Amino acid sequence: MSPRPDPPEVDRVAASRAAIAARRARAAVKKAVAERSRSALEVAEAAWSDPTSPEGTLRVRELLGSIPGLGPTRVARIMAQLGIADSKRVGGLGARQRLRLREWLERREGRRSRLVVLAGPTAVGKGTVSAYIRENYPDVLLSVSATTRKPRPGEIDGVHYYFVDDEEFDRKIAAGELLEWAVVHNSYRYGTPRPPIDKALAAGRKVLLEIDLQGARQVREAMPEAVLIFLLPPSWEELVRRLIGRGTEDSEEQARRLETAKVELSAQDEFDHKVVNADVGDAARQVVDLMDAPGRL
Numbered sequence: 647m648s649p650r651p652d653p654p655e656v657d658r659v660a661a662s663r664a665a666i667a668a669r670r671a672r673a674a675v676k677k678a679v680a681e682r683s684r685s686a687l688e689v690a691e692a693a694w695s696d697p698t699s700p701e702g703t704l705r706v707r708e709l710l711g712s713i714p715g716l717g718p719t720r721v722a723r724i725m726a727q728l729g730i731a732d733s734k735r736v737g738g739l740g741a742r743q744r745l746r747l748r749e750w751l752e753r754r755e756g757r758r759s760r761l762v763v764l765a766g767p768t769a770v771g772k773g774t775v776s777a778y779i780r781e782n783y784p785d786v787l788l789s790v791s792a793t794t795r796k797p798r799p800g801e802i803d804g805v806h807y808y809f810v811d812d813e814e815f816d817r818k819i820a821a822g823e824l825l826e827w828a829v830v831h832n833s834y835r836y837g838t839p840r841p842p843i844d845k846a847l848a849a850g851r852k853v854l855l856e857i858d859l860q861g862a863r864q865v866r867e868a869m870p871e872a873v874l875i876f877l878l879p880p881s882w883e884e885l886v887r888r889l890i891g892r893g894t895e896d897s898e899e900q901a902r903r904l905e906t907a908k909v910e911l912s913a914q915d916e917f918d919h920k921v922v923n924a925d926v927g928d929a930a931r932q933v934v935d936l937m938d939a940p941g942r943l
């Protein structure tokens with residue numbers, strides 16, 4: 647076998663010229679982001695429509711590093727949170743990583759996130775607000791949780807919850823099917839199935855999770871691009887009235903929930919936004935307004 651001939655000199659020169667031009671083009675993209683003449687999100691979108699473009703061959707680390715105010719330490723932390731390896735190029739990201747970077751950039755640029763977590767103290771009316779959203783905003787996917795508690799009268803399996811036994815709940819945890827899960831009110835387990843959420847977000851839909859505080863914290867860790875909303879009662883007295891007035895729990899359970907509510911109220915400052923639930927329609931509109939992300943995938 648004869649050795650492969652070297653490429654002609656002229657090809658090598660052309661290749662190195664092309665490499666220099668590509669580097670220059672990437673430097674110009676970074677400069678535009680640093681000078682705010684282009685947003686990082688615009689650059690990412692250009693990268694995804696043509697992964698071979700200067701935007702597409704730019705490393706994620708370099709893109710984030712050119713955003714004014716982001717130093718290398720923060721960039722490294724953000725990339726770890728988003729689950730993006732240090733060497734990744736913007737155009738080379740997989741679908742889930744693109745989605746997460748997009749959501750993160752949208753939030754950073756003051757746009758809204760399509761993934762919203764609604765939490766708040768017990769009996770504040772999270773369930774009523776989310777039911778209102780389900781009925782009046784059909785474009786919002788309301789996540790259906792799995793729970794080990796038994797259905798209440800009128801609750802439908804697969805609509806209000808997936809009612810499962812302990813064994814099935816264990817299986818879901820082991821299979822990594824839950825985005826988050828928690829024991830709520832020291833009694834039953836509740837968890838958010840992950841696949842429907844990923845699918846809806848990938849299709850550009852808005853997704854709402856109505857979960858407890860422990861779950862909200864886990865979502866913040868797992869998906870830092872999510873927006874966390876805390877639903878507040880108009881007053882503490884009103885919260886107590888709603889809790890007692892619901893009449894679905896015995897007095898021991900009521901006392902336990904009141905205690906949980908006090909602890910939960912003290913966590914409100916961890917949240918991105920607070921919405922007061924004085925009027926259900928009003929509160930629902932405010933929640934949906936916070937998830938109206940422009941843009942597409």
Ligand code: 5GP
Nearest residue numbers: 791792827828830836837838856857858861
């Ligand atoms: P309930 O038993 O009254 O339907 O709900 C009790 C609590 O469980 C509510 O505070 C509700 O927000 C919370 N919850 C419902 N689904 C989930 C979930 O998937 N994960 C977590 N962490 N909490 C949930």
